[in-house]
Amino acid sequence: MNTQAEIEDFILNGHKHYLSQVSIDCAIFGYHEQQLKLLLINNKFVDGWCLPGGYIKKTETLVEAANRIVMERTGIGNLFLQQFKVFGDPNRAKIEEFDEEKWVKLTGVRVTKDNWLIDQTISIGFYAITDFSRSDPQPDMMSDDCAWFDIDSLPQLEFDHDEMVKEAMHTIRVQLYHYPIGYNMLPEKFTLTEIHALYETLLGKKLDISNFPKKLIALGLLKKLDEKRSIGAHRSPHLYVFDKERYDQALKEGVMLG
C-alpha cells in the first residue's frame, strides 16, 4: 500500500475486499535484554499515538489478518499471535465530525461520509511478543511514524487503546503460566537465569529466583535437561526446555489441579 493509486483504491474500493465493521488492533511487545517495549504508530488523523491495526480481508482468517498486519509494521512473520479481547463500545473510536477537506489533505483522496472507513467498528485485540532488536518498524498509510516505546514511559494513546494495552498486559500475565509465551524470546535450550529475567520483565516485578524454577516445573511448564551450558570456569548452569506436550495436556484437562 505505497503508491497513491493503491491508497486511492484501498479507500474507495476496500469494502469489496475487506470487512468494514470489524478491525484488528495489535499490541506488539518487544523484548530484548530485559527491556520491554511496545510498538506504536502516530495516526495522522488524530495526530496521536495508537496501536498498529488494520482490516480483515474477506478471504482471510483472523490470525492470518493479524499476522499480515504485524508483518507489515515490523517485517517479522509467524509470531505467536493471541486474541486477548474484543472492544465494542459504540463510542470507542469516535473521532471528530467527518471532515472531507482533512481527508483530501491527508490522503489525497476525496471521500464521502458513507465511505466504508467511516463505519463504526468493533476491534479484535491481538498480542504478540517479538525481539525488538530484529524488527524494522514501518508506518502505514494512515500514520507518519512507527516506533518502539519503553513500557514504563508510554505516551497517552488515542481512542480506547490505553485500555487495550492494559488488557493485553493482563492477558499475557495470566497466560504466561499456560502458554509457551517465551518460546520465541529464548533459545530452544535456556538457563534459569534467562527465563527468570524474561518472566520478571513481562510481569514487571521481581520474582524470588530460589522458588521460581520449582514452581514452573511443578506447573509442568519446564523440563530440566541432563545438559549444561559452559559459560566460564566453574560456571555451567543447567539447561531447560519448554514442555510443549505438557502445556497442551494441561490445557485440555484443566490446569494446575488434579
Added chain:
Amino acid sequence: MNTQAEIEDFILNGHKHYLSQVSIDCAIFGYHEQQLKLLLINNKFVDGWCLPGGYIKKTETLVEAANRIVMERTGIGNLFLQQFKVFGDPNRAKIEEFDEEKWVKLTGVRVTKDNWLIDQTISIGFYAITDFSRSDPQPDMMSDDCAWFDIDSLPQLEFDHDEMVKEAMHTIRVQLYHYPIGYNMLPEKFTLTEIHALYETLLGKKLDISNFPKKLIALGLLKKLDEKRSIGAHRSPHLYVFDKERYDQALKEGVMLG
C-alpha cells in the same frame, strides 16, 4: 421479536440498527446438583442444533448485547458473561446457496441476495454459567426449539459451533482458577463439598478432596470463615467464601507466582 410485522422489520431494516458483519454466539452452561448442561437452539434454516446467538445493536456494548441474547433465550439476566474467542474463518458459517423461496417459507418475508443477514460474519463467543433449573428456554425467530442438553450427550452442532463449545469449555477450565466463575452457582457461604462438586462437574473429572481446598486457598481463591453450617448431628462443616479482592489483586499482578 414475536409478531410477523416485527420479524419483517428485523429482516428488511435490521441493518440500520445492528452491525451486520459481526454476531455473538453464546455458550450458556447450566449447572444444577452436579449436572452440567448446555443450551441449544434448533435452527430452522439448516434444520440442526446450534448455540443461541444474535446481532449487536449499534448502540450496545458487546456485553450488553450478549446479556440481551442470554436473557431472551433463558429469561435470566445479569449473568457473569465472559468473551472466550472470536471466530472468523471465512468459511465458518457458509450455508447452502441463497434460496429465496426457502426464506419466504421459513420467515414469511421475501428477501434479496444482498440482504444484511446473508453477509459474511465474524462471531464473538461468550460463555455464561447459570442454574438451568431456574431458566425458561425460548426459541428465537430463526429456530423452532430451545432446550438444555447434557454436556456428555450433545448432538453434533452446525457451522463451527462444535469448535465454539470446545473453546468455551477450555476457557472455563483455565479461568476457573482466575475468575469467580462459581459465584452465581453457589450460595454466598458454601461448604467444601459444594464447591468441590461444582469444580469436579465443570472440569469433568475427579479431584482429590483432601488436596483440593489447600490448593484453592493457596491460590487465593477461597477464604475460610470462622463459621460452620449445621446439617445434622455431628455434621457441621466449615463455611467458605470467594475472596474477590484477592482475585482482582492476583489478576492485576500476575497470578500464582511471587
